[in-house]
Amino acid sequence: MKEDETFLIEENKKKELLEIRDTFYKTAKFIFSIVPSEKGIIEFHDRRLVLLNTSTFSKIHESLERVLGAPMRKQLLFKFGEKAGKDIANMFLHVSKTEILKLIIKTHFDLKTLEKLKGNTSLEIAHKILGYGKYAGWIGNSEITHFSEKPPYARIIVSNSFESYALKNNSPSQPVCNFFSGVVNGIMKVILNNDHVATEEVSCAALGNEYCEFIVRGAENGNK
Amino acid sequence: MEINEGKINKIKKSEFERLCSLNAHGDENGNFTVNGKRIMLLGADYFMAQILKTLKEYTGPSAGAVLYNIGVEIGKEYFSEHVKEDEDKETSLGKFLGFLMFSGYSEITISENKIFIASSPTAFMTKKLGLGAHKSCYYIAGVLAGFLSKLFGKHIDIREIKCLAEGNEKCEFEIIE
Numbered sequence: 027m028k029e030d031e032t033f034l035i036e037e038n039k040k041k042e043l044l045e046i047r048d049t050f051y052k053t054a055k056f057i058f059s060i061v062p063s064e065k066g067i068i069e070f071h072d073r074r075l076v077l078l079n080t081s082t083f084s085k086i087h088e089s090l091e092r093v094l095g096a097p098m099r100k101q102l103l104f105k106f107g108e109k110a111g112k113d114i115a116n117m118f119l120h121v122s123k124t125e126i127l128k129l130i131i132k133t134h135f136d137l138k139t140l141e142k143l144k145g146n147t148s149l150e151i152a153h154k155i156l157g158y159g160k161y162a163g164w165i166g167n168s169e170i171t172h173f174s175e176k177p178p179y180a181r182i183i184v185s186n187s188f189e190s191y192a193l194k195n196n197s198p199s200q201p202v203c204n205f206f207s208g209v210v211n212g213i214m215k216v217i218l219n220n221d222h223v224a225t226e227e228v229s230c231a232a233l234g235n236e237y238c239e240f241i242v243r244g245a246e247n248g249n250k
Numbered sequence: 251m252e253i254n255e256g257k258i259n260k261i262k263k264s265e266f267e268r269l270c271s272l273n274a275h276g277d278e279n280g281n282f283t284v285n286g287k288r289i290m291l292l293g294a295d296y297f298m299a300q301i302l303k304t305l306k307e308y309t310g311p312s313a314g315a316v317l318y319n320i321g322v323e324i325g326k327e328y329f330s331e332h333v334k335e336d337e338d339k340e341t342s343l344g345k346f347l348g349f350l351m352f353s354g355y356s357e358i359t360i361s362e363n364k365i366f367i368a369s370s371p372t373a374f375m376t377k378k379l380g381l382g383a384h385k386s387c388y389y390i391a392g393v394l395a396g397f398l399s400k401l402f403g404k405h406i407d408i409r410e411i412k413c414l415a416e417g418n419e420k421c422e423f424e425i426i427e
Contacts (some may be wrong), residue, residue: 065357074294159276163288164280166281188290
C-alpha cells in the first residue's frame with residue numbers, strides 16, 4: 027500500500043518513541059497508583075476506576091451479543107472504548123514541568139529521562155499512552171509502525187491485548203477487539219484534534235495471529 | 251443467614267491489606283494478575299454507569315436484569331475458582347469482600363439480611379455524570395447474589411433498596427432467601 031511506504035516511522039525515531047513508552051510505563055505508578063485507598067477506592071482525576079477480570083469482560087461481551095445481536099454489540103463496545111480512549115488521552119496529554127520535578131524526587135530518574143514524558147508531539151503522546159496501557163493491564167509491548175497527522179494515518183501493533191485474551195476461547199471468526207478499536211479511535215481523535223478518524227482492526231490475536239493490528243485513517247480537513 | 255459479622259470484617263480487612271501489599275500492576279507483557287486471574291483497570295464511568303444507560307436505551311427496564319445476571323455468573327465463578335472446601339463460610343466471605351474492596355468497590359458490609367456498600371463506583375459515577383437519580387448497582391448486586399448462593403447452597407437474590415445515585419449516603423441491599 028502507498029501509505030505503508032510513505033508513513034513508515036524510521037528506525038531511529040522508533041527507538042526514541044519506544045523509550046518514551048517504556049519510561050512512562052516505569053514511572054506510571056508514581057503518577058497514579060492502582061492500589062486503592064484505605065476505603066477501597068481507586069480514583070484518578072476525579073474519576074472512579076475498578077479492576078475487572080477478563081472473565082467479566084467476556085461475559086459482558088456474550089450478554090450484549092445475546093441481547094442486542096453481534097452488530098449492535100460491536101457498535102456499543104466501540105462506543106464505550108472510544109469514550110475510554112478520549113479520557114485516557116486527555117489524562118496524559120501533557121506532563122507539566124512541575125510534575126516532572128516531582129517525579130525526579132519520587133523516582134530518582136534523571137531529568138533527561140523524565141523530560142521524555144512531556145509529550146511534545148502527537149506521536150510522543152501516543153507512546154506515553156501505550157506505556158499506560160501496559161501498566162493498566164490492557165496490552166503488552168506495542169508500537170506504532172506508521173504515522174501521519176495530515177492526512178491522518180496510523181498502523182498500530184498491539185501484543186497481548188486483554189480483549190483478544192478474554193475472547194480467544196470463543197472461537198471467533200472475525201477480529202474481536204471492538205472495545206480496543208474504540209480506544210484507539212478515541213485516542214487518535216484527541217491527539218490529532220480531529221473528529222473524523224476511523225479505526226479498523228485488520229489482524230487479531232484471538233484469530234491465532236501473533237498480535238492485533240489496527241489501522242487508523244481519516245479526513246485531512248476533519249478538525250473540530 | 252447466620253454469620254459472624256465481626257469475623258468476616260476482620261478477614262476482609264486482612265485480605266484487602268494483603269492484596270494492596272502486592273503493589274500489582276501490568277508487567278512487561280501487560281499481564282496484570284491477581285489471585286491467578288488476569289485483570290485490568292477500567293473507568294467505572296464508561297464500563298459501569300454508561301453501560302446501564304445505553305442498555306436501557308436498547309432493552310428498556312430489563313437492562314438492570316442483564317447486568318444482574320452477568321454479575322450472578324461472575325459471583326458463582328469466583329466461588330468455584332477460589333473457595334477452598336475446608337474453609338468456613340466467614341473466611342470465604344471475608345476474603346471475597348476483601349477482594350471486591352481491593353477492586354475498587356469500596357467497603358462492603360454484610361449483616362443477617364442486609365448489605366451496605368459505602369461508595370459504589372457505579373452509583374458514584376452515575377450521580378457524578380448526571381445519568382439519573384435511580385438505582386444503578388445491578389452488576390455488583392448480582393456478583394454478591396451469585397457468591398452467596400454458592401456459599402449457602404441455596405438460591406439467594408440481592409435487591410438494592412437505596413442507592414447513592416438517588417442521593418442516599420450509601421447503597422443498601424436486601425438479602426432475599
